[in-house]
Amino acid sequence: MPGPSPRASSASRERREEPRLARAQRFEGPSDLHLHSANSDGTQPPAEVMSAAHRHGIRTAALTDHDTTSGWAEAAEAATSLGMTFIPGMELSARHQWRSVHVLAYLPDPDDAALRAMTERIRSSRLDRARLMADRISRDYDLVWDDILAQTSDGATVGRPHIADALVARGLVRDRAEAFSGILSPGGDYYVALFAPDPVTAVELVVGAGGVPIIAHPAGRAGLLPPALMERMLEAGLAGFELGHRENVGAGLRTLRELCRDRDLIVTGSSDYHGMGKPNQPGENTTSDEMVARIIERARGSAPVHP
Numbered sequence: 618m619p620g621p622s623p624r625a626s627s628a629s630r631e632r633r634e635e636p637r638l639a640r641a642q643r644f645e646g647p648s649d650l651h652l653h654s655a656n657s658d659g660t661q662p663p664a665e666v667m668s669a670a671h672r673h674g675i676r677t678a679a680l681t682d683h684d685t686t687s688g689w690a691e692a693a694e695a696a697t698s699l700g701m702t703f704i705p706g707m708e709l710s711a712r713h714q715w716r717s718v719h720v721l722a723y724l725p726d727p728d729d730a731a732l733r734a735m736t737e738r739i740r741s742s743r744l745d746r747a748r749l750m751a752d753r754i755s756r757d758y759d760l761v762w763d764d765i766l767a768q769t770s771d772g773a774t775v776g777r778p779h780i781a782d783a784l785v786a787r788g789l790v791r792d793r794a795e796a797f798s799g800i801l802s803p804g805g806d807y808y809v810a811l812f813a814p815d816p817v818t819a820v821e822l823v824v825g826a827g828g829v830p831i832i833a834h835p836a837g838r839a840g841l842l843p844p845a846l847m848e849r850m851l852e853a854g855l856a857g858f859e860l861g862h863r864e865n866v867g868a869g870l871r872t873l874r875e876l877c878r879d880r881d882l883i884v885t886g887s888s889d890y891h892g893m894g895k896p897n898q899p900g901e902n903t904t905s906d907e908m909v910a911r912i913i914e915r916a917r918g919s920a921p922v923h924p
């Protein structure tokens with residue numbers, strides 16, 4: 618019997634490689650991997666966030682609500698019915714000294730016990746802290762706790778944006794931005810910090826849940842995290858940095874670009890859409906197909922949902 622022709626053998630090589638490619642690359646760009654719904658501090662339900670992304674031309678989208686995975690099922694259903702690929706995600710709160718650090722977690726196992734325990738603890742601390750802030754604000758302004766509840770969807774991760782919306786509804790400020798630069802500012806009299814793990818622990822928890830940890834908006838106005846801390850996060854399994862984000866600025870961005878190039882880290886770009894809560898629009902930054910494929914290949918906790 619004659620052996621397989623060269624054509625047949627190259628076809629079978631393609632077949633052999635297919636499962637890996639199929640797993641990672643059964644998605645289409647453009648990809649926006651950082652979007653918020655009303656399950657945290659965005660202003661629309663998860664399904665509406667997915668249609669907003671679709672309207673802006675996005676074909677692969679991640680939902681990354683703060684400290685919760687509660688929007689995944691609704692978002693996955695909406696995204697796939699629009700022909701989009703859905704990447705389950707979360708933005709995990711962390712804290713280094715006085716500053717907050719946001720760790721994006723892609724494709725973690727939503728049932729991982731340690732990650733769940735941590736997100737539950739953070740969400741409950743967020744609720745206590747919002748009440749304390751409301752108490753302090755109510756001494757000087759006409760605002761009560763019910764005003765804040767009225768701005769918060771059932772079960773949502775509560776944050777300062779909901780207090781901001783309550784202040785807007787009461788006519789005390791014009792918009793979220795004015796609330797954040799005034800009444801809600803960390804330097805002000807009304808601010809209370811929330812409980813959050815240190816950034817290394819946050820990375821360990823995401824990795825432990827099979828997820829891919831990426832630091833969100835890592836070069837904002839507060840400057841870069843100390844290099845030694847970033848090094849410890851990388852040792853713990855930090856996969857990369859969200860370099861494409863409107864809040865990243867200047868010199869820090871250049872430093873991180875070099876770090877990512879030298880260490881072959883994952884680089885993403887995303888909008889951080891919050892509906893009406895921020896000017897950010899879906900697709901204003903996007904992540905390359907190559908980087909999306911690397912995230913999917915690295916993940917062990919859950920899988921993308923395809924149409």
Ligand code: AMP
Pocket residue numbers: 658775776777778793794797798891894895
């Ligand atoms: P918190 O985690 O409750 O302290 O609130 C921080 C959240 O508020 C961030 O995740 C952003 O989504 C949002 N945020 C921060 N600054 C602003 C701003 N100037 N305008 C609107 N939203 C903001």
Ligand code: FE
Pocket residue numbers: 653658659683891
């Ligand atoms: Fe937010």
Ligand code: FE
Pocket residue numbers: 708719833834
């Ligand atoms: Fe963030």
Ligand code: ZN
Pocket residue numbers: 651653708833889
């Ligand atoms: Zn965000």
